[in-house]
Amino acid sequence: MPADDAPGSEVPVGRGHADEIPGVEVPASTGRLPAPPPDETPDLHGAYPRLTSEQIDVLAPYGARRFFEQGERLFVEGRTCERFLVILSGSVVVVKGPGSPDEQEIRVHGPGRFLGELGLLEGRAAFYTVTAREPCDVLALPVEMLRELVTREPGFGDLVLQACLVRREMHVGEGVGFQIIGSGYSPDSRRLREFAARNQVPHRWTDLERDHAADALLSRFGITPEQTPVVLWGGRHLLRNPGNAQLATLIGLPATGVPSDTVRDLLVVGAGPAGLAAAVYGASEGLTTAMVDSVATGGQAATSGRIENYLGFPTGISGGGLAERAVVQARKFGAAVTVPAKAIALRESDGHYVVTFADGTEAAGHHIVVATGAHYRRLTAPGVERLEGGSVHYAATLEEVRRCGEQPVAVVGGGNAAGHAALFLAGFTPRVQLLLRGGELGASMSRYLVDQIERHPRVDVRPHTEVREAHGRNSLEELTVEDNRTGESSRTRVGALFVFIGVRPHTGWLRGTLPLDERGFVLCGPDALASTSPVPRRALTPAPLMLETALTGVFAAGDVRGGSVKRVAAAVGDGAMAVRLVQERRAREGLGPP
Numbered sequence: 001m002p003a004d005d006a007p008g009s010e011v012p013v014g015r016g017h018a019d020e021i022p023g024v025e026v027p028a029s030t031g032r033l034p035a036p037p038p039d040e041t042p043d044l045h046g047a048y049p050r051l052t053s054e055q056i057d058v059l060a061p062y063g064a065r066r067f068f069e070q071g072e073r074l075f076v077e078g079r080t081c082e083r084f085l086v087i088l089s090g091s092v093v094v095v096k097g098p099g100s101p102d103e104q105e106i107r108v109h110g111p112g113r114f115l116g117e118l119g120l121l122e123g124r125a126a127f128y129t130v131t132a133r134e135p136c137d138v139l140a141l142p143v144e145m146l147r148e149l150v151t152r153e154p155g156f157g158d159l160v161l162q163a164c165l166v167r168r169e170m171h172v173g174e175g176v177g178f179q180i181i182g183s184g185y186s187p188d189s190r191r192l193r194e195f196a197a198r199n200q201v202p203h204r205w206t207d208l209e210r211d212h213a214a215d216a217l218l219s220r221f222g223i224t225p226e227q228t229p230v231v232l233w234g235g236r237h238l239l240r241n242p243g244n245a246q247l248a249t250l251i252g253l254p255a256t257g258v259p260s261d262t263v264r265d266l267l268v269v270g271a272g273p274a275g276l277a278a279a280v281y282g283a284s285e286g287l288t289t290a291m292v293d294s295v296a297t298g299g300q301a302a303t304s305g306r307i308e309n310y311l312g313f314p315t316g317i318s319g320g321g322l323a324e325r326a327v328v329q330a331r332k333f334g335a336a337v338t339v340p341a342k343a344i345a346l347r348e349s350d351g352h353y354v355v356t357f358a359d360g361t362e363a364a365g366h367h368i369v370v371a372t373g374a375h376y377r378r379l380t381a382p383g384v385e386r387l388e389g390g391s392v393h394y395a396a397t398l399e400e401v402r403r404c405g406e407q408p409v410a411v412v413g414g415g416n417a418a419g420h421a422a423l424f425l426a427g428f429t430p431r432v433q434l435l436l437r438g439g440e441l442g443a444s445m446s447r448y449l450v451d452q453i454e455r456h457p458r459v460d461v462r463p464h465t466e467v468r469e470a471h472g473r474n475s476l477e478e479l480t481v482e483d484n485r486t487g488e489s490s491r492t493r494v495g496a497l498f499v500f501i502g503v504r505p506h507t508g509w510l511r512g513t514l515p516l517d518e519r520g521f522v523l524c525g526p527d528a529l530a531s532t533s534p535v536p537r538r539a540l541t542p543a544p545l546m547l548e549t550a551l552t553g554v555f556a557a558g559d560v561r562g563g564s565v566k567r568v569a570a571a572v573g574d575g576a577m578a579v580r581l582v583q584e585r586r587a588r589e590g591l592g593p594p
Contacts (some may be wrong), residue, residue, distance in 0.1 A: 023084045035325075036110035037091045037133075047166040050112035056086060056139060058156070062149065063141035068132040074115060075130040078178070078234020080252060081120040084146040087113050090136030096176040097204075097386020098129045101213065106174065117167035118324065121147060122331070124252030125234075127177040151332055161328055168200060169321060173398060178204035178237070178251065181218065182229025184209055184437060188241050189229040190389035195244045197399035198296035199339065199441070200320050201251055205402070216541055237343070244340045245359065253339055263352050264288045264336075267341050267365025270506070273568050274558025275371035276326035277575025282369075283333035285579065290363060291335055292355075294342035298323030300503070300559065301371040301568050303395030304417060305424035309446060310568055320397065322568070335465065338363075343372070344509050346554070353554065354356070364574070366591070367553040367582045370510070370522060371575060373564075374503035374559040377555055379412060383470035384497070391476035392497045396421035400498070403427045410435055410479060412467060416567075418500040419449035425498065426458040433492065435481065488516045505560045514531025514556075516547050521562035524549055545581045547574065553585055 002271060029472075031051055043049060051059075065088070068074060077098060087109060094107035106128070109115065115130055120143060150157035171177070180196070182189030184207045196203045206215045207478055208225055215225070221238060223230055231239040266282040268275045271293035279291040296302065304319035313322075327337060342358040352366045376394045378385070384392055393400045396411075401424075408431035410423045422434045434441075434453065441461055442450045453459050462481070468489060469480040476497055482489045505520045515523045515531035523531050528550040529543070547555045557574035559566055564574060586592040 032090050033111040034540055036112070037108060039093070039108055040110045040113075041107045044170070045166050046162050047170060048107075048109065048113055048559075049163055051114060051159075052088060052112070054089070055156065056112070057140060058153070059149070059410075060139060062145045063139045066138050066140045068136045068138065070132055070134050072132050073129055074132065074136075074138070075128070077127065077129045077176075078125050080123065080235055081116055081126050081587070084120060084141040084143060085115045086137055086139040086141075087111050087115070088137040090132060090134045092130050092136060093133045094533045095131060096127075096174065097179075101217075102175070102204075106176070115161075116164070117171060118164045118328070119168075119252065121150070121161075121164060121328070122252065125250070128172055149260045157332075161332075165321070165325060165328070168202075168324065170203040172200060174202065175204045177204065178231055178233035179204040179206060180229055180231055181206040181214060182208060183225070185390055186229060187389060191244070192229055192231065192242070192247060192469075193399065194389070195247060195295065195340075197397060197510035198298065198302055198320075199248075199253065200296075200324050201253075217391060225568065226271040237310055248340060261364075263364040263366060263462075264290045265365070265586075266290070266367050267353070267355060267363055267371065268292070268369045268578070269355055270299065270369075270373055270558070270560070271323075271327075271337070271373035272371060272373040272558055272579075273299040273301050273322075273326075274373070274560075274575040275369065276323065276330060276579050278369045278371060278557060279330040279335040279337070279575075280326060280333065281579040282582070283330055283335035285583065287579070287582070289330075289333075289335040290338065290364065290365070291330065292338045292341040292343065292357070294340055294358075294372075294506075296323075296339055297327050297337065299368065299371075299571075300375065300417075303397060304420050305397050305401075306420055307568060308420070309416075311450065319358065319395070319568075336535040338538070346370075346510060346513050348551070350450065353551075367577045367585065368555065368558055369575070369582070370514075370549070370554065371558045371571075371578075372506035372509075372560050373571075374505045374521075376417075376500055377502045379497075379499045379501065380469060381469055382477045383465045383472070387470055387472060387476050387497075390474070391472065391495060392470065392499065393501055396498050398423055400496070401425065404429055404496045406430060408433070408493065409496040410467075410494045410499060411498045411500070412493070413500035414438055414441065415444045415500060416446055416449060418498075419445045419453060421453055421498050421500060422459050423449070423456065426456055430458065432459045433494065434459055434461045435467065436461065436463045437466055437484065439463045467497070503559060503566065507560060514554070517562045519562075521564075522556040522560055523562050524550060524556050527562060546585060547578050547581055548585070555581060 038223050091110045093105050097103045107222040180192050206214050265287035266289045268278045268291040282289040301319040302323050308316040343355050344358050345356040353368050354362050354364045356362050409429050410433040412435045414436045422432050426432045464485050465481050466480045478493050507520050515528050515533035524539045524547050525544050555578045557578040558571035
């Protein structure tokens with residue numbers, strides 16, 4: 001198994017005939033579809049809709065028929081998806097972990113079903129293998145044509161996008177995709193797992209300390225436990241402790257920087273709710289738009305397992321799910337999305353701006369939206385730091401839940417993020433202690449969350465309580481907590497600690513370039529001009545616009561902006577408003593209509 005086997009190699013797919021070349025026209029009518037197989041996977045939540053003969057007839061002129069013998073592979077795990085496939089006759093089986101001890105058939109699809117998930121639209125590698133269970137006739141469309149049809153045919157586009165989104169959410173929890181093998185106590189193992197989870201990438205985790213088969217698996221490839229973590233995928237790829245960018249390349253994330261010789265109308269730095277909104281609205285208004293982020297799309301919102309008060313989602317939505325939908329929208333309108341790309345500097349150059357990234361690459365834009373957001377403050381009590389990433393967390397998603405098992409947990413914080421986390425975790429763990437430094441649950445938390453927490457039988461609220469020490473050899477076992485009114489301390493047994501206490505902005509890369517307030521947030525509008533911060537800047541003529549910084553054409557949006565409201569909806573509004581102000585600035589500069 002070569003470690004440097006490049007992803008995306010061409011795979012022989014099907015035998016077919018002369019008309020199998022993509023783009024060659026086929027007869028327009030497919031006729032009546034055969035009956036589905038009796039054991040076909042049910043259409044769960046709209047994940048597996050069946051196209052009608054009429055819908056297939058609309059697609060037929062843009063694709064070509066292909067024929068697959070029984071046992072031939074239509075998709076191969078770890079290989080780039082290049083075709084949108086619609087089954088016309090026969091049936092296929094979806095297999096996870098082919099060739100491994102964990103190989104399992106997880107889906108069966110028949111005529112009218114289409115294959116693929118979000119990775120197909122994004123140019124990523126397949127997370128599973130699809131094999132013809134019997135001789136199959138399929139309609140194959142190039143991915144580029146699929147993207148065009150999704151935009152041009154709203155009904156068809158909605159059907160495909162909804163199915164792809166639901167499939168991705170299902171796959172994330174099913175153990176499909178690449179495999180990370182390592183120690184649960186290794187910082188690099190935690191880094192890889194966090195990168196995969198934050199990017200909503202389906203994967204499997206094998207813990208050396210808990211999985212007795214791990215040693216045997218490593219010995220097959222001549223790897224010792226000391227050489228972990230490693231990433232295995234598709235029987236072809238073996239990466240030893242890869243960096244995030246190397247892993248991104250393997251799975252097909254667009255990890256290369258925006259070309260520096262291309263000056264975009266709009267460059268968005270940060271892909272949280274504000275950055276995503278700016279990318280969607282900028283691209284939809286016709287601005288050539290690129291968006292970058294240092295880790296993943298979704299920002300701080302993606303660390304929430306469930307958001308219930310976001311407009312349009314009455315039953316709630318996960319932060320990661322919301323981000324995934326926004327990314328699909330942004331790409332649909334033509335925005336380029338690059339992850340990971342950590343910004344380290346901003347400068348002016350020849351009438352535009354250039355952002356430099358940690359890997360030495362650069363990206364240029366006439367206008368910049370800074371949306372790098374903020375992160376939760378670290379808890380500084382003794383014993384906490386060494387357990388971070390293993391059993392002390394600053395996010396509450398399914399990835400963290402899997403690490404908890406069925407142990408009681410504690411949540412520190414009194415804001416909405418802590419409330420969301422407590423309720424989410426209570427769905428999986430036997431007991432959640434919500435530790436408040438203050439005495440009133442509703443002091444900084446929305447009323448609907450307070451009501452749910454007070455009614456929940458597995459959430460215990462402990463006001464006036466602060467963590468003084470974390471105990472545990474390799475993982476958290478107990479907390480020493482103190483009543484900040486009486487000074488009385490006690491110990492409580494928990495297996496994991498979740499911390500949501502205030503935010504610090506990601507603005508270190510802007511120090512000395514833009515005026516920041518005393519806490520490090522970016523100053524905008526009149527506040528930017530009034531700042532006494534000793535940074536080089538040119539005078540603005542006319543005065544800066546509402547979200548504009550001390551540099552003409554550089555805007556700040558979302559949590560990174562001083563005085564912003566720290567809510568997802570407010571961040572989205574900031575991103576949309578920033579684009580409107582970019583257009584106003586462009587009009588004043590003679591670059592576009594008002």
